[in-house]
Amino acid sequence: MPVKTILITGANGEIGHGLIEQLSEQGGMHIVAMDMVPLEECVRAHCHRIVTGDILDSHLLETLSTEHNFDTIYHLAALLSTRAERQPTLAHRVNVDGSLNLLEIAITQSRLQGREIKFIYPSSIAVYGLPDTATKLQAGKIKEDQWLTPRTMYGINKLYVEQLGRYYANFFRQLDAEPPKGLVDFRGVRFPGLISATTLPTGGTSDYAPEMLHMVAKGKPYTCFVREDTCIPFMAMPDAITAMLKLQSAPREKLTRMIYNVGAFHPSASEIFHILQKAFPNSSVTFASDYRRQAIIDSWPADVDDSAARIDWGWNPIYDMDRAFADYLIPAVQKRYAGKV
Numbered sequence: 001m002p003v004k005t006i007l008i009t010g011a012n013g014e015i016g017h018g019l020i021e022q023l024s025e026q027g028g029m030h031i032v033a034m035d036m037v038p039l040e041e042c043v044r045a046h047c048h049r050i051v052t053g054d055i056l057d058s059h060l061l062e063t064l065s066t067e068h069n070f071d072t073i074y075h076l077a078a079l080l081s082t083r084a085e086r087q088p089t090l091a092h093r094v095n096v097d098g099s100l101n102l103l104e105i106a107i108t109q110s111r112l113q114g115r116e117i118k119f120i121y122p123s124s125i126a127v128y129g130l131p132d133t134a135t136k137l138q139a140g141k142i143k144e145d146q147w148l149t150p151r152t153m154y155g156i157n158k159l160y161v162e163q164l165g166r167y168y169a170n171f172f173r174q175l176d177a178e179p180p181k182g183l184v185d186f187r188g189v190r191f192p193g194l195i196s197a198t199t200l201p202t203g204g205t206s207d208y209a210p211e212m213l214h215m216v217a218k219g220k221p222y223t224c225f226v227r228e229d230t231c232i233p234f235m236a237m238p239d240a241i242t243a244m245l246k247l248q249s250a251p252r253e254k255l256t257r258m259i260y261n262v263g264a265f266h267p268s269a270s271e272i273f274h275i276l277q278k279a280f281p282n283s284s285v286t287f288a289s290d291y292r293r294q295a296i297i298d299s300w301p302a303d304v305d306d307s308a309a310r311i312d313w314g315w316n317p318i319y320d321m322d323r324a325f326a327d328y329l330i331p332a333v334q335k336r337y338a339g340k341v
């Protein structure tokens, strides 16, 4: 079997770390890892090639495309929600124009290789926008096509790139005498907030959960920027990686959608604190809601309906809330910060 070549953008990020490790365990593929910042040592060894560069540099991407035959593109590079809100124009450039560049590379690759290129896109619950907390409470589990009225630049960018993906997969050059078919196989998952034991988040609005975990494990006080009753869905990082790999390998005929919700657990901020308090009795967490970031979180659903992913491609997270903290997060951070507190 020929060795497959996989392109991962944003490879040095939280998901990139986990994805590269998992893919390298599977073996049988060459990973081309791209990020604006140099890749950390712990993942470098797993990569066939490392490219330090910007996804807005279309010349660099085109050169890469002449040097490799990509089988699948995992397009992870993005500016996350809080950072995007502080630099909206830059966020639009990176999150939308950058994604467009990658979709164009997928088209070029498809034409060069004469086959469909898989494009895996991590979208977000930020695509949803509920108008107020009363509606959020009432809405319960949100389906993929409900409440698509995001209030952040990041959410708008994610929703638009989902639509771009649908366009490149189904309608690209539809007015040509012979419209091309089967160039890009675009597949997206809308992730909830992700919590990793091994990497720290930066620039997201769901960061309060992983920040609380890591600060408490370090024995440091933490001021949580949302109210205690704040509730959004979360997922342990290993499950997020599994979701992308499962969706990537799902038989095309089983997929009834291009974009899927995936859920795992949906704790309130105080529930997270209470779990952590049991493991770290000296933990000190204060809740001081920042009304601006709170408003963003309040516009995101308390939970998502992920039944389509469960039916179509067997989505089933390993980590519910108890297991995520007891078996994965707490032991890993205890080990990580042992002796450093």
Ligand SMILES: NC(=O)c1ccc[n+]([C@@H]2O[C@H](COP(=O)([O-])OP(=O)(O)OC[C@H]3O[C@@H](n4cnc5c(N)ncnc54)[C@H](O)[C@@H]3O)[C@@H](O)[C@H]2O)c1
Pocket: 009, 010, 011, 012, 013, 014, 015, 016, 034, 035, 036, 037, 053, 054, 055, 056, 075, 076, 077, 078, 079, 080, 094, 098, 122, 123, 124, 125, 190, 191, 192, 193, 194, 195, 201, 202, 203, 204, 206
């Ligand atoms: N972490 C989460 O909770 C979460 C939730 C939903 C969706 N997502 C999505 O998953 C993807 C990866 O998220 P993550 O948590 O690993 O984020 P991250 O911020 O840890 O990683 C993003 C990476 O992209 C790189 N990057 C940013 N701009 C770039 C550019 N112009 N050119 C090249 N590289 C660039 C950054 O250097 C960084 O290493 C993103 O698309 C994000 O929107 C993440």
